[in-house]
Amino acid sequence: xxxxxxxxxxxxxxxxxxxxxxxxxxxxxxxxxxxxxxxxxxxxxxxxxxxxxxxxxxxxxxxxxxxxxxxxxxxxxxxxxxxxxxxxxxxxxxxxxxxxxxxxxxxxxxxxxxxxxxxxxxxxxxxxxxxxxxxxxxxxxxxxxxxxxxxxxxxxxxxxxxxxxxxxxxxxxxxxxxxxxxxxxxxxxxxxxxxxxxxxxxxxxxxxxxxxxxxxxxxxxxxxxxxxxxxxxxxxxxxxxxxxx
Amino acid sequence: xxxxxxxxxxxxxxxxxxxxxxxxxxxxxxxxxxxxxxxxxxxxxxxxxxxxxxxxxxxxxxxxxxxxxxxxxxxxxxxxxxxxxxxxxxx
Numbered sequence: 001x002x003x004x005x006x007x008x009x010x011x012x013x014x015x016x017x018x019x020x021x022x023x024x025x026x027x028x029x030x031x032x033x034x035x036x037x038x039x040x041x042x043x044x045x046x047x048x049x050x051x052x053x054x055x056x057x058x059x060x061x062x063x064x065x066x067x068x069x070x071x072x073x074x075x076x077x078x079x080x081x082x083x084x085x086x087x088x089x090x091x092x093x094x095x096x097x098x099x100x101x102x103x104x105x106x107x108x109x110x111x112x113x114x115x116x117x118x119x120x121x122x123x124x125x126x127x128x129x130x131x132x133x134x135x136x137x138x139x140x141x142x143x144x145x146x147x148x149x150x151x152x153x154x155x156x157x158x159x160x161x162x163x164x165x166x167x168x169x170x171x172x173x174x175x176x177x178x179x180x181x182x183x184x185x186x187x188x189x190x191x192x193x194x195x196x197x198x199x200x201x202x203x204x205x206x207x208x209x210x211x212x213x214x215x216x217x218x219x220x221x222x223x224x225x226x227x228x229x230x231x232x233x234x235x236x237x238x239x240x241x242x243x244x245x
Numbered sequence: 246x247x248x249x250x251x252x253x254x255x256x257x258x259x260x261x262x263x264x265x266x267x268x269x270x271x272x273x274x275x276x277x278x279x280x281x282x283x284x285x286x287x288x289x290x291x292x293x294x295x296x297x298x299x300x301x302x303x304x305x306x307x308x309x310x311x312x313x314x315x316x317x318x319x320x321x322x323x324x325x326x327x328x329x330x331x332x333x334x335x336x
Binding site for chain 1: 314
């Protein structure tokens with residue numbers, strides 16, 4: 001067990017974190033596993049269900065919901081569960097959108113901007129370094145500002161775009177949460193990998209923290225090949241924020 | 246049967262990676278006349294009756310709420326295309 005797991009598991013075993021499955025979602029099981037490794041109960045939620053079943057936080061996992069038809073995330077945004085997520089997010093509930101989940105959050109207008117095809121047009125799958133720029137959100141409070149972390153990244157439509165005014169606002173308000181480090185893998189404006197809302201409870205990012213939560217199954221790290229568990233801190237962070245809420 | 250055609254294009258300031266790939270491929274086939282390509286979407290919305298002003302208004306609303314994302318796309322036309330007979334040019 002890592003230090004993070006021990007400290008997280010102890011105080012709030014009662015936290016319930018929902019993971020929504022849409023048709024075409026791929027990473028819901030990994031996200032649920034990440035939630036459990038962090039010490040919380042993972043609650044499976046179905047996109048067609050209007051209730052969030054009293055969960056304390058919600059993860060919108062990655063994948064290709066509705067086959068990315070129309071636009072990535074565009075059809076999922078209108079799922080019954082998303083109305084509940086929008087209401088809960090406006091009330092302050094922590095919501096994390098990963099990859100396709102980030103695309104759903106932008107389509108639902110919980111986060112600004114949008115994603116278009118990668119500038120090089122190729123699907124990209126790699127271990128991606130990024131820098132934590134905001135360590136005060138519900139999902140990043142156990143990171144340090146300036147910390148360099150590595151988690152897997154895999155996408156086709158991962159190029160974050162927004163108009164200059166919106167980008168300036170995000171920068172000015174400290175709402176850029178993660179910036180790609182070393183190489184910008186998709187042409188995202190200003191190397192932005194993840195952002196948050198004004199309140200800091202809703203976070204969306206293209207890379208996949210849920211794939212870097214367990215030694216032996218994560219990206220390479222200083223501890224060795226596949227030893228990286230930087231992603232687990234997202235899930236322990238949200239447990240801390242629930243305790244201190 | 247009536248039909249409304251909605252056309253959606255990427256915003257001019259947004260780099261259109263697909264259009265860029267197409268414009269790169271054209272000269273390789275000898276089409277050197279074209280200096281730029283932008284790729285958009287065409288939706289054909291079918292209705293059982295005639296296309297009334299109300300139907301057109303509903304199509305405009307659908308175009309801006311679901312069929313396009315205003316952050317990256319513009320709805321460039323919403324038209325009654327009931328009389329239009331689509332003849333494929335590659336037939």
